[in-house]
Amino acid sequence: MNPKQTLPRYVRRDFEFEKVLPQEWLLVNGIGGYASSTILGLNTRKYHGLLASSDEKLNRTVVLQKLEEEVSVDGLVVPLSVNEYQDGTIHPRGDGLLKELSASSEEVSFNYASTQFKVVKTVRLTPLKNAVVVSYEVHNKTDGRLSFAVIPLGNVRGYHTLGAGDVRASVLDEKTIQVAAAGRKVVVHADNAQASNPPYDLNKGVLYRLERERGEAAVEDVACWGKFEVDVAPRQKTSVSIACADESHPGDAGYSVLSTRPHAHNRTLNNHLEDACNSFIVYTPPWKTVVAGYHWFSEWARDALISLPGLTLVWDNREDAESILRRFFYLFRGGRLPTNTEDGEHSAYDFDGALWLIDRTNQYLKYAGPSAGKKLITENHRVLSEIMQSYTPLVSEGVVQHHSGTWMDTLSRDNAVEIQALYYNALKVYQNLSESYGIKTPKSIDIPDIISSLQENFAKTYWTGKFLKDTTQPWETSVRPNQLIVSSLDYSMLTRSQMASILSACEKTLLTDVGLRTLEPSDARYRGRYAGDFQERESAYHNGTVWPWLLGPYVKTYVRVHGEGSRKKMRKLLEGFFSKTLQEAGVGCISEVFDGDAPHTPRGCIAQAWSIAEPVRAYFEDALGIKPPHEKEVV
Numbered sequence: 001m002n003p004k005q006t007l008p009r010y011v012r013r014d015f016e017f018e019k020v021l022p023q024e025w026l027l028v029n030g031i032g033g034y035a036s037s038t039i040l041g042l043n044t045r046k047y048h049g050l051l052a053s054s055d056e057k058l059n060r061t062v063v064l065q066k067l068e069e070e071v072s073v074d075g076l077v078v079p080l081s082v083n084e085y086q087d088g089t090i091h092p093r094g095d096g097l098l099k100e101l102s103a104s105s106e107e108v109s110f111n112y113a114s115t116q117f118k119v120v121k122t123v124r125l126t127p128l129k130n131a132v133v134v135s136y137e138v139h140n141k142t143d144g145r146l147s148f149a150v151i152p153l154g155n156v157r158g159y160h161t162l163g164a165g166d167v168r169a170s171v172l173d174e175k176t177i178q179v180a181a182a183g184r185k186v187v188v189h190a191d192n193a194q195a196s197n198p199p200y201d202l203n204k205g206v207l208y209r210l211e212r213e214r215g216e217a218a219v220e221d222v223a224c225w226g227k228f229e230v231d232v233a234p235r236q237k238t239s240v241s242i243a244c245a246d247e248s249h250p251g252d253a254g255y256s257v258l259s260t261r262p263h264a265h266n267r268t269l270n271n272h273l274e275d276a277c278n279s280f281i282v283y284t285p286p287w288k289t290v291v292a293g294y295h296w297f298s299e300w301a302r303d304a305l306i307s308l309p310g311l312t313l314v315w316d317n318r319e320d321a322e323s324i325l326r327r328f329f330y331l332f333r334g335g336r337l338p339t340n341t342e343d344g345e346h347s348a349y350d351f352d353g354a355l356w357l358i359d360r361t362n363q364y365l366k367y368a369g370p371s372a373g374k375k376l377i378t379e380n381h382r383v384l385s386e387i388m389q390s391y392t393p394l395v396s397e398g399v400v401q402h403h404s405g406t407w408m409d410t411l412s413r414d415n416a417v418e419i420q421a422l423y424y425n426a427l428k429v430y431q432n433l434s435e436s437y438g439i440k441t442p443k444s445i446d447i448p449d450i451i452s453s454l455q456e457n458f459a460k461t462y463w464t465g466k467f468l469k470d471t472t473q474p475w476e477t478s479v480r481p482n483q484l485i486v487s488s489l490d491y492s493m494l495t496r497s498q499m500a501s502i503l504s505a506c507e508k509t510l511l512t513d514v515g516l517r518t519l520e521p522s523d524a525r526y527r528g529r530y531a532g533d534f535q536e537r538e539s540a541y542h543n544g545t546v547w548p549w550l551l552g553p554y555v556k557t558y559v560r561v562h563g564e565g566s567r568k569k570m571r572k573l574l575e576g577f578f579s580k581t582l583q584e585a586g587v588g589c590i591s592e593v594f595d596g597d598a599p600h601t602p603r604g605c606i607a608q609a610w611s612i613a614e615p616v617r618a619y620f621e622d623a624l625g626i627k628p629p630h631e632k633e634v635v
Helices: 209-213 269-278 301-311 318-331 353-368 374-394 417-437 447-462 482-488 496-509 534-541 548-562 564-581 609-623
Strands: 006-008 010-012 024-028 034-038 049-054 060-064 066-073 076-079 082-084 090-093 098-103 108-113 117-125 131-140 146-153 168-173 176-181 184-190 194-196 202-207 219-223 227-232 237-246 266-268 281-284 287-290 515-517
Touching: 024 117, 034 117, 049 066, 049 131, 049 237, 060 184, 060 237, 066 117, 066 131, 082 202, 131 146, 131 227, 146 237, 168 194, 227 237, 266 269, 269 301, 269 564, 269 609, 281 318, 287 301, 287 318, 301 318, 301 353, 301 609, 318 353, 318 374, 353 374, 353 417, 374 417, 417 447, 417 482, 482 496, 482 548, 496 548, 515 548, 548 564, 548 609, 564 609
Parallel strands: none
Antiparallel strands: 006 266, 010 098, 024 034, 034 049, 049 060, 066 076, 066 146, 082 090, 098 108, 108 117, 117 131, 131 237, 146 227, 168 176, 176 184, 184 237, 194 227, 202 219, 281 287
């Protein structure tokens, strides 16, 4: 596969129900909102909806859950939608009329057809606004009149919750329905259809099967808002557009912009990867930040920073990279970065986020250059010094002493191996920055002494002779992938032969074609499937489950060990990975995790920032050998 090879947009024409139901589509609006469902149009998650809006703190509300469509021919009503209910029934079965689905990062189109009619439905989100436009082309193939109706449904609820609540819908005028719920005003406007009162109050007992599988609440009644209807003359076609906006005037829905927007049907592999990367970058005034994953993650500092080079820098998007870095410099307080910012809270319970901030600042300088990055460093040098000061008291006998607080957050990991490496790397970067930009190092930090202590004790503490122990806990003697983070950082305490040995150990027990397992299968704690209720999933999350983002440090280590001649092999590995995963669960997305056991079923979020970002970074920097333009000046 050539990175510039032209690839068609995703198109599907076979719709065997159980086979295709796990596939989902996703559109994003650049401010944290999204639209998403299955490719059949059946909502299987409480997170699914045609409009999930977002506020500036990335709190999301599922506003419009779906539009039910009906075609009436000679008094016979033919539904196009499909729902599943708690009693086990699936009705109506409009998916039987679905002939084709096509999807891109900009729109999703559904083509329904029978001998009597054809309906093409296209969903688009309005960029940087909490609004969605669903447009229809309705073809009447008969000699009689045909009626087409659209029924909006939604509970206007938090995306983690279920229930109709107090939803009040009213016809504002002949083309507009207004909905009041939970202090919000939602407006639905049709450009070519007559609005009327709801044909029923609630769609009762709707089941979300994936929530049931996850052991979560999975049933709700969904409020009906009203009905839009239009007649289509014999042998004619009619266009209808439904614009839904959260807390906006219908004129703000942006239909006139979206309806004329060009859409590329064929794009290169690079285009597909860039689209996937861009979907995670969101505007939260006055900065950009990163949504960790869709549907249910918001902003996580660690995830954002690990993802930053692949989402921005390799695409020469330095402006967004700097904005994201500035946001996290601003959020730093009390020696830590927020683990996440859910509900606006500054929850800081990790030990690596601030260390990743220093490393990613260094990666940014490699692309922007020392001169261009001077303002960022000089304006934030106090934060850099405070980070160093906050870790210094944790060092005892050459080891950063800590309890848990790592990316493997379901495990108790005392004095984790990658924390030692990240701290050592941060010290070296800080030392370079101090010299380059004249940053005065606090007297409490003796950097050369700390570096020497870490170097002296690291191998004694963690090296087994074949690989690195994951923690200092006596029971942690199995192979885990965090040692690849150690070997992939710019500044490492490992020798080249140690890196080669680590690589071999991880390849034998952890490497799969979709990422690396989090624990070797021979360990009694290994869980090969990430499924079941919360406790079952929790026990598997970091005990065997495959994480795609770990391909980043793996590929970087591989090329570091085997040299220039190994790039072709890593390119083939990553292109195979992209080919397999980009259309497997979420169309155009890469899932959060995969089962440790074959066939490595995708699990978790259908779109995870670091799942695409680190493989993309490794693809360009390591496999293709496209190095940052200022790397030699910075490192």
